[in-house]
Amino acid sequence: xxxxxxxxxxxxxxxxxxxxxxxxxxxxxMTIWSAHGIGFSLADLVCNIARGSRLLEESWPxxxxxxxxxxxxxxxxxxxxxxxxxxxxxxAIPVAILAARNLTLGPLIWFADRxxxxxxxxxxxxxxAMLFASAVxxxxxxxxxxxxxxxxxxxxxxxxxxxxAIDMGxxxxxxxxGGTWREMIQFxxxxxxxxxxxxxxxxxxxxxxxxxxxxxxxxxxxxxxxLKTQQANFEYERVTMIILAVLIAVLIIEEISExxxxxxx
Amino acid sequence: xxxKVTRTRAGAIRFDKAGIVYPNGVVGMKNLDLEIRPGExxxxxxxxxxxxxxxxxxINGLNAxxxxxxEVDGEPMPKGEGRGLRELRKRVGMIFQDFRLVKRMSVMSNxxxxxxxxxxxxxxxxNLWPVRDREIxxxxxxxxxxxxxxxxxxxxxxxxxxxxxxxARALAQEPAIxxxxxxxxxxxxxxxxxxxKDLVRINRELGITTLVNLHFLxxxxxxxxxxxxxxxxxxxxxxxxxxxxxxxxxxxxxxxVNEDDVLDEDAVQG
Numbered sequence: 001x002x003x004x005x006x007x008x009x010x011x012x013x014x015x016x017x018x019x020x021x022x023x024x025x026x027x028x029x030m031t032i033w034s035a036h037g038i039g040f041s042l043a044d045l046v047c048n049i050a051r052g053s054r055l056l057e058e059s060w061p062x063x064x065x066x067x068x069x070x071x072x073x074x075x076x077x078x079x080x081x082x083x084x085x086x087x088x089x090x091x092a093i094p095v096a097i098l099a100a101r102n103l104t105l106g107p108l109i110w111f112a113d114r115x116x117x118x119x120x121x122x123x124x125x126x127x128x129a130m131l132f133a134s135a136v137x138x139x140x141x142x143x144x145x146x147x148x149x150x151x152x153x154x155x156x157x158x159x160x161x162x163x164x165a166i167d168m169g170x171x172x173x174x175x176x177x178g179g180t181w182r183e184m185i186q187f188x189x190x191x192x193x194x195x196x197x198x199x200x201x202x203x204x205x206x207x208x209x210x211x212x213x214x215x216x217x218x219x220x221x222x223x224x225x226x227l228k229t230q231q232a233n234f235e236y237e238r239v240t241m242i243i244l245a246v247l248i249a250v251l252i253i254e255e256i257s258e259x260x261x262x263x264x265x
Numbered sequence: 266x267x268x269k270v271t272r273t274r275a276g277a278i279r280f281d282k283a284g285i286v287y288p289n290g291v292v293g294m295k296n297l298d299l300e301i302r303p304g305e306x307x308x309x310x311x312x313x314x315x316x317x318x319x320x321x322x323x324i325n326g327l328n329a330x331x332x333x334x335x336e337v338d339g340e341p342m343p344k345g346e347g348r349g350l351r352e353l354r355k356r357v358g359m360i361f362q363d364f365r366l367v368k369r370m371s372v373m374s375n376x377x378x379x380x381x382x383x384x385x386x387x388x389x390x391x392n393l394w395p396v397r398d399r400e401i402x403x404x405x406x407x408x409x410x411x412x413x414x415x416x417x418x419x420x421x422x423x424x425x426x427x428x429x430x431x432x433a434r435a436l437a438q439e440p441a442i443x444x445x446x447x448x449x450x451x452x453x454x455x456x457x458x459x460x461x462k463d464l465v466r467i468n469r470e471l472g473i474t475t476l477v478n479l480h481f482l483x484x485x486x487x488x489x490x491x492x493x494x495x496x497x498x499x500x501x502x503x504x505x506x507x508x509x510x511x512x513x514x515x516x517x518x519x520x521x522v523n524e525d526d527v528l529d530e531d532a533v534q535g
Contacts, residue, residue: 169365172365173361173365177354177358177359177379177435178354178438179381180381181346187367191369
């Protein structure tokens, strides 16, 4: 076997072992420190694992007879997710465009929009759910509003970043032809940005289906509310049924949106 | 209407001590005095970085001057992005090396982009183009000989056809001036000559002032009426394409001219 002529290649740079050891050591130290901080103990876990298995035994088999009563809250969850995705998805369009450095209308607008986005993203969806619940009362409307905000946060962050990476040749050509800012966006940026937008909107919908169940726990309607009641009544076989139904629904939705996204690219 | 026709026929450009220094300190244009008469076909040559693109992009305000002034048909360059600049750009079509078409849209939709400056905003927003503007777009396509491709997706065309769509889009603006920034640099030799011939023919037929950046010297000689040479942002040559010599080109490039500088290698004179 012939080997590369040693003289044709410059000497291979030495691997930086000390960096690797440093990084791994740092991660290890952080993990141990954190485990200590939350009082995690392997011995406790092993001794108490039996208690966990008792809960699992009580939860099996799932109560299939409960399915008919799941239908209505289940559809409510889906409706909440759809409204949240559509409303939030539409509002995210201007938010994302103005937050993209290459498309925004000016440094001040960019800065304001960027900070607005950060605030939306920093506050958790549970906070929005409780805020809207106190405004419009507990129920699915509060959930849909909370998810709209959550959707703006998700889509605008992801999309503004992919908009910043588009080729600016076409937008410039629109400008050069006498187009306005809006026409530059519509004819120059959107043809490149739209596939990403659809992809992120589908992703947001998946997140919203999951989130709308969590929001139900704080009274924002949907299947989460049923889950909470059944758990409070120690009806663990029904809880299992709910979780199973949710799992299947999420898997189906992911499959569908994955199939659509594949077709986009 | 008469007024509009005369404006379409005009297309005079005047640089007066114009200069561009980029924010990073690079000099793109230096103390440029240049007058281009309506209907001229001007080829701009120079090595890369000599300021050819800078010169073209100054005429439609894509690059702003940092000193001196430019006038198009006697009107000074409007300041800032706004209605004034859009009115100017309406009258200046631009053709790019990389075509810059909306690939997923039809040829027709791409050519209609040239009408953006002429229709109210709500029409472009809803893609409701007036019949008159559609007819102008079709005529532009006929002029470059690809009207039969009107409903083809731009991405399904060959490079030469895509550049023709680019030319048609510029023509749809009914411009007084066409700026072509290295229009043939991504094309093969045969297509290159076809596109150059198209540009010359349109210049003759419609009297549109045409400025073309080229880096192949034989093309400059063959198709230019007037040749302008740039070096480090400065005007170093301005003369007829018929009398330009290899020595002139060497002065413009600041080096020997070789077969890399021509499209057809036989064109290098011993």
